[in-house]
Amino acid sequence: MQKRLVLNQQQIQIILKRFCHQLIENHDNFENTVLLGLQPRGIILLDRIVEELEKISGVKVPAGYLDATFHRDDFRRRDFPLKANETKIDFLVEGKKVILVDDVLYKGRSVRAAMDAMIAFGRPQKVELMVLVDRKLTRDYPIMPDYFGIRVNTIDTQYVVVEWASQGQPEDAVWITEKEK
Amino acid sequence: MSQLSTRHLLGIKDLTSADIQLILETAENFKEVINRPIKKVPSLRDITIANIFFENSTRTRLSFELAEKRLSADVVNFSSSNSSVKKGETLVDTVNNILSMKVDMVVMRHSSPGAPHFLARNVKANIVNAGDGTHEHPTQALLDAFSMREKLGDLQGKKVAIIGDILHSRVALSNIFCLQKLGAEVMVCGPITLLPKHIESLGVKVELDVRKALAWCDVANVLRIQLERQQIKYFPSLREYSLYYGINKKMLEELDKEIVVMHPGPINRGVELSSDVADSDHAIILQQVENGVAVRMAVLYLLAGVRA
Numbered sequence: 001m002q003k004r005l006v007l008n009q010q011q012i013q014i015i016l017k018r019f020c021h022q023l024i025e026n027h028d029n030f031e032n033t034v035l036l037g038l039q040p041r042g043i044i045l046l047d048r049i050v051e052e053l054e055k056i057s058g059v060k061v062p063a064g065y066l067d068a069t070f071h072r073d074d075f076r077r078r079d080f081p082l083k084a085n086e087t088k089i090d091f092l093v094e095g096k097k098v099i100l101v102d103d104v105l106y107k108g109r110s111v112r113a114a115m116d117a118m119i120a121f122g123r124p125q126k127v128e129l130m131v132l133v134d135r136k137l138t139r140d141y142p143i144m145p146d147y148f149g150i151r152v153n154t155i156d157t158q159y160v161v162v163e164w165a166s167q168g169q170p171e172d173a174v175w176i177t178e179k180e181k
Numbered sequence: 182m183s184q185l186s187t188r189h190l191l192g193i194k195d196l197t198s199a200d201i202q203l204i205l206e207t208a209e210n211f212k213e214v215i216n217r218p219i220k221k222v223p224s225l226r227d228i229t230i231a232n233i234f235f236e237n238s239t240r241t242r243l244s245f246e247l248a249e250k251r252l253s254a255d256v257v258n259f260s261s262s263n264s265s266v267k268k269g270e271t272l273v274d275t276v277n278n279i280l281s282m283k284v285d286m287v288v289m290r291h292s293s294p295g296a297p298h299f300l301a302r303n304v305k306a307n308i309v310n311a312g313d314g315t316h317e318h319p320t321q322a323l324l325d326a327f328s329m330r331e332k333l334g335d336l337q338g339k340k341v342a343i344i345g346d347i348l349h350s351r352v353a354l355s356n357i358f359c360l361q362k363l364g365a366e367v368m369v370c371g372p373i374t375l376l377p378k379h380i381e382s383l384g385v386k387v388e389l390d391v392r393k394a395l396a397w398c399d400v401a402n403v404l405r406i407q408l409e410r411q412q413i414k415y416f417p418s419l420r421e422y423s424l425y426y427g428i429n430k431k432m433l434e435e436l437d438k439e440i441v442v443m444h445p446g447p448i449n450r451g452v453e454l455s456s457d458v459a460d461s462d463h464a465i466i467l468q469q470v471e472n473g474v475a476v477r478m479a480v481l482y483l484l485a486g487v488r489a
Binding site: 067069070071075076077078079080081082083084085086087092116117119120121122 | 184
């Protein structure tokens with residue numbers, strides 16, 4: 001199976017730092033800003049960003065985990081329903097600036113479902129999207145990221161795999177692989 | 182695995198341990214949903230569910246209806262007291278007529294044991310048993326297990342005493358199957374006339390003395406005396422039943438440990454439970470009711486979620 005490294009640990013670290021500085025630039029002292037990581041994989045990136053932001057600015061930005069399983073548009077169109085993950089949000093998003101965080105933006109359907117799930121917690125003032133990898137050629141919905149780590153040209157027969165050292169992988173890395181036929 | 186091994190929920194007996202775990206885990210997600218400011222998700226918006234109740238019910242029917250509405254399903258309600266059943270229509274005809282109005286799922290309570298199984302063989306929709314006579318009441322057992330797990334963690338090795346009218350109780354039978362599949366030990370306790378013959382063949386302990394049962398258990402699930410199902414006298418008087426089997430605060434205080442008290446409702450205060458127990462911190466009766474909505478949402482979601 002073909003496998004191509006797109007980002008290595010050092011490059012991912014540089015991107016995380018860049019994300020933090022972009023957020024500080026746009027959100028100042030985060031007085032009215034919250035971060036929501038999309039389950040299941042966006043929460044790993046979210047945790048890293050929250051940690052990094054605290055190191056750089058000394059601010060612990062309110063953050064939560066959002067699961068959009070019950071808001072997906074493919075219910076009853078799959079052979080069986082997807083298993084839900086934990087939603088853990090101990091604040092309201094009413095009137096807040098919300099930054100949704102995910103690892104890969106592919107078709108845009110998960111983000112649409114996530115926005116639907118998010119408004120159960122109030123009407124946000126503004127919503128932004130941050131992703132580590134933007135697969136720009138494969139979108140089904142008109143959704144674009146406000147912050148992206150890298151933009152890649154991939155097709156549907158390829159996977160983008162994000163590996164994290166904190167999840168037992170040798171190191172942080174992003175790969176593009178071919179789907180097995 | 183995120184799929185049930187069945188397309189109907191007829192009884193706990195037919196479920197695997199993995200099915201029960203999946204339902205309970207999914208119910209945890211739905212419990213978070215029903216505590217949000219907006220307690221609704223769109224999953225079942227293209228589904229219509231008929232709640233068909235041939236027997237009286239307050240909690241179960243409201244709980245199913247809320248669960249359905251919080252999943253965005255369309256709901257129709259039917260009760261036999263004001264229907265054509267009174268005019269002599271058969272069960273299959275009644276349900277098929279409802280289904281021809283494009284109903285996808287049927288939640289049914291019926292006084293005859295096996296009625297939902299019969300329906301599942303004869304109609305196309307998914308069937309959820311909301312209680313069939315003295316046979317099973319699967320969603321009650323699931324919500325009881327969910328409430329116990331919430332309070333005590335994993336049920337493996339936990340001791341649960343089911344106390345009261347076991348003979349006429351569908352809750353007892355479903356609870357026995359469910360708890361055993363989750364690894365708990367089960368005891369039944371009640372007057373000998375209200376214990377089914379050969380109940381020990383299900384692998385449960387049998388105890389006639391309620392004090393001994395309370396001393397043994399971690400959880401006491403107390404059942405109501407089902408006077409409406411009793412054609413003959415099984416004990417001399419309610420007062421005598423209450424004297425020997427009623428649980429009061431003093432009995433709980435005499436134990437050397439804290440136990441959890443549960444009741445599927447409706448409570449006959451002063452008969453099986455005194456008010457000072459029903460309203461105490463030992464009792465999780467109202468949490469059971471809240472959890473009922475989450476568990477029923479999980480059941481409906483998992484049954485409806487296979488490819489249409």
